[in-house]
Amino acid sequence: MAPPPRPESESSSLLPIQPEPTSASETAYEPGEKITIADDESGSDVTPPFSWKKLWLFTGPGFLMSIAFLDPGNLEGDLQAGASAGYSLLWLLMWATAMGLLIQMLSASLAEVCREEYPNWARLVLWVMAEVALIGADIQEVIGSAIAIKILSGGAIKLWAGVVITALDCFVFLFLENYGVRKLEAVFAVLIATMAVSFAWMFGETKPNGKELLIGLIVPKLGSKTIRQAVGVVGCVIMPHNVFLHSALVQSRKVDNNKKSRVHEALTYYSIESTVALIISFIINVCVTTVFAKGFYGTKEAGTIGLENAGQFLQEKYGGIFPILYIWGIGLLAAGQSSTITGTYAGQFIMGGFLNLRLKKWIRALITRSFAIVPTIVVALFFDTSDDTLDILNEWLNVLQSVQIPFALIPLLTLVSKEQLMGVFKIGKKTKVVTWIVAALLIIINAYLLLDFFTAEVRGVLVGLMVSIFIIIYGIFVLYLILRDGELPNRLASAVHKSFS
Structure with missing residues (x-):
């Protein structure tokens, strides 16, 4: 049953409608934690002119x-795409980033709205799926950090010890959060700058072919031998937990939701900031892809390169006086540390938003950190034997991420299309068509990855039966999410009726 129409005063709140906070409801930020955006005192509802100062105040959530577009899982996808496919998949990386930007710009307060809009059983399923996706992503990120620590310590610090060290970022995060949102955002800006400098330095030293780079960006090319890498490039871009993360981060700014002009203004600034942030992340990903395309495409090492041995391969190829191994390690450490801290952040928002838990932030951070760290330590102890085992682990974690994508995308696109929820900020027909096409493409691409993976990996009748049962249940729940509000079935029935009348 559709929820009752909302009062007019609520129809122009920031995308989407925020549940009214009460003493018993959990929100991403308390009123005192939000950054106040300076406003005029006239009370008019006219959109103010563009202001660089206001853009600066809105800058942070997008970065x-x-x-998530720069985490160790993405870096591994970049280096494998470059080593296996050369420059030929750069166009796909560019368009995948554009698709990711479109999805992220629609995100806002998704976990809280899911709590309000879905029945308890569906809400709990969505929460479990979001937590599983977060744990899978966090394992990749923590392992990436641990590998970087191992590289920078010359192998003295083992993988499991690096995982324990990385777990301590939970306390760093809690310490930084006490100083306010802007201080935390400044730390992440430093980490992103560190990645940018490290990988740009590598790009400058290895001197990839500029002409081939440009052709790779402009000319779409996809060979039968590079389909798996192509699927990996697209699959790494849409991270389910990142949709929930961005949806909560935009709430860190205090905007007058009762004035349509202020909401339009906020959306404009958030769009600019998110676009700039993803352009920077795209450039960093291009640097990584092209460095490995220049050095290893067409070589016998191309199929064996992963996060752990990538630095050593680079050192052997471009080493000597220039310590490229350690530059790689520094960039990887910045990527791993920043993504694990944002993972902790996302975990808080997901748990608080779905379950409405009134817990102190340090307790929520400790719980969400434990969800990921405990299995990661177990994984590190079992998989710290060879590069091949870590690559297998990464493949399974990519599959885990792929399974979760519909459970973030479908609720997002369904909710932002509802007029009774979004009011005047409901997405238009053209935007709806484009976004559903993008979502369908992403789901189909990931379905291909899952089919390819399970065909290669699943052995035995019992395991095959269990996987089949899981796929049936999975498909039924995805259909439920799509058809729940009845809009699509009603339109199909209407179209069929017209065709026969």
Whole structure:
């Protein structure tokens, strides 16, 4: 049943409608934690002219969101795409980033709205799926940080010890959060700058072919031998937990939701900031892809390169006086540390938004950090034997991420299309068509990855039966999310009726 129409005063609140906070409801930020955006005192509802000062005040959430496009899982996808496919998949990386930007710009307060809009059983399923996706992503990020620590310590610090060290970032995060949102955002800006400098330095030293780089960006090319890398490039871009993260981060600014002009203004500034942030992340990803395309495409090492041995391969190829191994390690450490901290942040918002838990932030951070760190330590102890085992682990974690994508995208696109929820900020028909096409493409691409993976990996009748049962249940729940509000079935029935009348 559709929820009752909302009062007019609520129809122009920031995308989407925020549940009214009460003493018993959990929100991403308390009123005192939000950054106040200076406003005129006239009371008029006219959109103010563009202001660089206001853009600066809105800058932050998009860059924290962009870190998911630069986490160790993405870097591994970049280096494998470059080593296996050369420059030929750069166009796909560019368009995948554009699709990711479109999805992220629609995100806002998704976990809280899911709590309000879905029945308890569906809400709990969505929460579990979001937590599983977060744990899978966090394992990749923590392992990436641990590998970087191992590289920078010359192998003295083992993988499991690096995982324990990385777990301490939870306390760093809690310490920084006490100093306010802007201080935390400044730390992430430093980490992103560190990545940018490290990978740009590598790009400058290895001197990839500029002409081939440009052709790779402009000319779409996809060979039968590079389909798996192509799927990996697209699959790494849309991170389910990142949709929930960005949806909560935008609430860190205090905007007058009762004035349509102020909401339009906020959306404009958030769009500019998110676009700039993802352009920077795209450039960093291009640097990584092209460095490995220049050095290893067409070589016998191309199929064996992963996060752990990538630095050593680079050192052997471009080493000597220039310590490229340690430059790689520094960039990887910045990527891993920043993404694990944002993972902790996302975990807080997901738990608080879905479950409405009134817990102190340090307790929520400790719980969400434990969800990821405990299995990661177990994984590190079992998989710290060879590069091949870590690559297998990464493949399974990519599959885990792929399974979760519909459970973030479908609720997002369904909710932002509802007029009774969004009011005048409901997305238009053209935007709806484009976004659903993008979502369908992403889901189809990931379905291909899952089919390819399970065909290669699943053995035995019992395991095959279990996987089949899981796929049936999975498909039924995805259909439920799509058809729940009845809009699509009603339109199809209407179209069929017209065709026969």
